[in-house]
Each structure stands twice: as C-alpha cells, then as structure tokens.
Amino acid sequence: MTIQWYPGHMTKAKRQIQEALKLVDGLLEVVDARVPSSSRNPDLLELTAKPRIIVLTKTDLADPAKTKEWLDFWQSQGERAVGVNLLQGRGVGQLRNVVARTFAGSRRQPRLLVVGIPNVGKSALINALTRKKGAQVGARPGVTRGKQWLSGGGMLLLDSPGILWPRFEDQETARRLAAVAAIRDEVLDQAGLASWLLNWLREHYPQGLQERYGRLEAPSALEEIGRKRGCLLPGGEVDLHQAAAFVLKDFRTGKLGAVTLDQSPSEVQGCKNWKNT
Ligand SMILES: Nc1nc2c(ncn2[C@@H]2O[C@H](COP(=O)(O)OP(=O)(O)OP(=O)(O)O)[C@@H](O)[C@H]2O)c(=O)[nH]1
Numbered sequence: 063m064t065i066q067w068y069p070g071h072m073t074k075a076k077r078q079i080q081e082a083l084k085l086v087d088g089l090l091e092v093v094d095a096r097v098p099s100s101s102r103n104p105d106l107l108e109l110t111a112k113p114r115i116i117v118l119t120k121t122d123l124a125d126p127a128k129t130k131e132w133l134d135f136w137q138s139q140g141e142r143a144v145g146v147n148l149l150q151g152r153g154v155g156q157l158r159n160v161v162a163r164t165f166a167g168s169r170r171q172p173r174l175l176v177v178g179i180p181n182v183g184k185s186a187l188i189n190a191l192t193r194k195k196g197a198q199v200g201a202r203p204g205v206t207r208g209k210q211w212l213s214g215g216g217m218l219l220l221d222s223p224g225i226l227w228p229r230f231e232d233q234e235t236a237r238r239l240a241a242v243a244a245i246r247d248e249v250l251d252q253a254g255l256a257s258w259l260l261n262w263l264r265e266h267y268p269q270g271l272q273e274r275y276g277r278l279e280a281p282s283a284l285e286e287i288g289r290k291r292g293c294l295l296p297g298g299e300v301d302l303h304q305a306a307a308f309v310l311k312d313f314r315t316g317k318l319g320a321v322t323l324d325q326s327p328s329e330v331q332g333c334k335n336w337k338n339t
C-alpha cells in the first residue's frame with residue numbers, strides 16, 4: 063500500500079497561500095494533536111519569517127501527556143504554541159491572549175493566515191475565534207477550497223484549503239495522516255490502513271482497544287472485529303472493507319481512547335519537521 067494524495071487544488075492553494083502571506087501580519091499553523099510532528103507541512107515551514115503561532119487542535123482525542131510534551135518542547139524552542147479542543151472551546155481564550163500579546167502595539171487588528179494540512183480544524187478554529195459560523199466545517203478532508211477572509215473577536219482571519227506535500231518521505235507518516243483522516247479515504251486501501259492501525263494500537267494503547275472490542279486473540283484483529291460486529295459478506299466471510307470503515311470511524315471519534323500516533327519530541331531523532339524551527 064503506497065499512500066499519495068496531492069490533487070490539483072493543493073498546488074493552486076499553495077500558490078494562493080504564498081501570495082496571501084504578503085498580505086498578513088502572521089500565521090496560525092494548525093496541527094492535529096494526534097500527529098503533532100507528522101501533520102506539520104514541511105513545505106509551509108519555509109514560507110515566511112512572519113510571526114507564527116502553532117495551534118494544536120483536537121486535544122480531546124490525543125494523549126494528554128504527549129500533548130503537554132509537544133507544547134513544552136515547542137515553547138522551549140522559542141515557538142508560540144497553544145493546545146485547543148474546539149468541540150468544547152478549551153484553549154481558545156488562551157490562544158486569543160497569545161495573539162493579542164504577539165501583535166500588541168500594532169495599530170490595525172491582526173490579519174492572520176490560517177494554514178495546515180486537510181481536516182485539522184482550520185475552519186472550526188476560525189469560527190471559534192470569530193465567534194461566528196462563517197467558515198464551512200466538515201469531517202472529511204478537502205472541505206475548504208478557496209481562500210476566505212473572516213472577521214470577529216478583534217482579528218481578521220484568512221481561511222485556506224488544507225494542503226499536503228507532493229511526496230511523503232516515509233509511508234509511516236502517510237499512514238498516520240490517513241488514520242486521522244487528512245487523506246481522502248477513497249484513495250486508500252482502508253483494510254490495509256485499519257490492520258496497521260490495530261496492530262499499532264495493540265502495541266501502544268491496548269486498553270482502549272480492549273474496552274471497545276473485548277479481548278482480541280485472532281492473528282487478524284480486523285477480521286476478528288468484523289466477525290464480532292457482524293460485518294459479513296453473503297457467504298459468511300468477513301467484509302474487511304466494512305470492518306475497516308468501522309474501526310477507522312471508532313478511532314477518529316475517540317472511541318478507542320485518547321491516542322497520539324507520533325512519538326514524543328524526546329523520542330524523535332533527526333526529525334525533518336522541526337530541524338529548522
Ligand atoms: N474532536 C474534535 N474535533 C474537532 C476539533 N476541531 C475540529 N474538529 C472536527 O474536525 C473536522 C474538520 O474540521 P474543519 O474545520 O472542517 O477542518 P479544516 O482544517 O478546515 O479542513 P479542510 O478545509 O478540509 O482542510 C470537523 O468534523 C470538526 O468538527 C477538536 O478540537 N476536537
């Protein structure tokens with residue numbers, strides 16, 4: 063299974079982002095807390111020297127200890143970084159304060175470009191900050207297509223389409239991004255992805271798996287779950303595609319527990335994503 067997704071609209075969006083950077087005072091780099099290092103787009107890091115705030119979204123779905131480690135790590139590197147849970151509005155006040163501090167002294171209200179990979183919550187973040195529902199939000203990647211200015215809460219925010227990069231350096235990163243739904247499911251081998259995820263969870267977060275599916279003993283966890291859940295084809299064989307969709311949905315909605323797929327900063331060695339931060 064090789065995962066690759068770089069549709070034409072992302073090339074266009076990258077150009078638009080480069081143009082938009084000239085118009086703004088800084089950027090909010092939106093990163094998914096379940097993949098704090100894999101979801102930072104190496105292409106974006108090189109775009110500008112303007113002030114940047116890293117916003118770690120979906121902290122409700124991530125391992126809290128790892129979230130803290132990543133935030134502490136970035137702060138120790140001199141970055142501004144805030145964690146948010148946009149479903150409950152947690153961390154949004156703190157982010158507002160960081161924005162206010164960063165742009166204190168500026169005569170106009172800050173204009174910020176919101177960037178990140180698909181489906182990390184860029185539009186949801188804009189709605190939370192502006193206290194409006196101006197930006198379209200959706201549980202699949204590729205919802206925002208054009209750029210759109212939205213104002214409120216004392217700032218002017220520019221929403222942008224999520225972009226990935228043309229080639230993933232390693233498929234482990236690609237799989238993690240696919241697991242958090244940053245890559246369209248239609249271009250994936252979902253059964254392969256779900257099997258990989260289940261094996262990984264068995265090793266790293268077995269408790270959530272057991273609570274949801276009971277004890278798993280068969281060599282293929284995906285098949286066992288499919289059988290337990292009655293995802294069967296007419297002949298009685300397990301419908302692996304249906305079972306995979308089920309498992310991925312459970313993972314993405316937090317039913318398998320709060321999980322961070324990336325290692326902690328202390329465990330990552332020579333990571334491309336932050337060597338130049
Ligand atoms: N659990 C949880 N879900 C969130 C959070 N923030 C956003 N979401 C959900 O994530 C999904 C994607 O949100 P969007 O705001 O559309 O993401 P986006 O980054 O704008 O996506 P694109 O425009 O497709 O690139 C939606 O289903 C949101 O409800 C969060 O903090 N926690």
Ligand SMILES: [Mg+2]
Pocket residue numbers: 184185186198199205206221222223224
């Ligand atoms: Mg969007």
